[in-house]
Amino acid sequence: MRCWWRQVTALGVVLGLSGLNSSIAAGPSNGLSYPQGWQDWSTLAVSHRTDNGTVRVILGNEIAIAAARRGETQPWPDGAILGKVVWKAEALADWPAAIGPGAFVHAEFMARAEDAGETGWRWGRWVGAELTPFEQGDAQCIAxxxxxxxxxxxFTEPAAVPLDPDG
Amino acid sequence: MRCWWRQVTALGVVLGLSGLNSSIAAGPSNGLSYPQGWQDWSTLAVSHRTDNGTVRVILGNEIAIAAARRGETQPWPDGAILGKVVWKAEALADWPAAIGPGAFVHAEFMARAEDAGETGWRWGRWVGAELTPFEQGDAQCIAxxxxxxxxxxxFTEPAAVPLDPDG
Structure with a gap:
């Protein structure tokens, strides 16, 4: 388990702390633009992949979250973006039966776009603390x-979440 | 795995969809006010408790998220609220090695408050789709x-999350 900062690039820290804008940005992956600000998106679900030893949170942009709350996900609407943020699975030091996030692995996204080809989605992945764009094509994602x-x-079924009683 | 709506009370659905305000609200739990709007909070971490068969997302309100990103969590600042949203652990139908959220169990919160007594936190839990306040005292939470x-x-170590390259 590591704090937010330890795996962040020095450049990211400096720019993040100072709040500056800059011309530096993660490039696109497989033609999908990097979805700025995903760190603040709301949660759709979580998962623990026991086959490859990772834990994930599944996030949605505003369009995706609104669609999930309306139950309108067949298909998801144009503009919806779903994100999977992936960490190595690691037992909590203070509660070993609990498996939580260790090292950051990657963040991957699928974005619904009417002109996105046969699947209706664009697919992208940004790897490691440097958010290096995955550029081996989207065939692997689709497979x-x-x-x-x-x-x-x-894959994601939005998790059951009660709305607030006074809506 | 269930959709957002299936476990939501009929009242919650109606008020949620119509966006009405109403005088109905979840009451406090152990003296902690119900933290309205937690469904949209950002993620601090995830966990899979293999000892009791649940999965969780750990969320923070804006004060908590900002503190985590600055690494200022010893102590967490006054006004920070941490939430654990808990579901029964359930294998994904389409990827059985992945453990995800099944039925909603409860949402529990700890809120940092200078006047909160010996721990510095107020503790609350809202149970099931009806968000019934847990009212057995906070000794169980503290233990x-x-x-x-x-x-x-x-328990929560904020997960390692790279900030956007152009901050």
């Missing part, structure tokens, strides 16, 4: 998601 | 968190 082709290519 | 008393009573 992995093919078991859920009939569910608009999405 | 469970006692292994991390030296870390301001908090």
């Amino acid at each position: 992995c998601h093919s078991p859920v082709k009939s569910r608009d290519w999405v | 469970c968190h006692s292994p991390v008393k030296s870390r301001d009573w908090v």
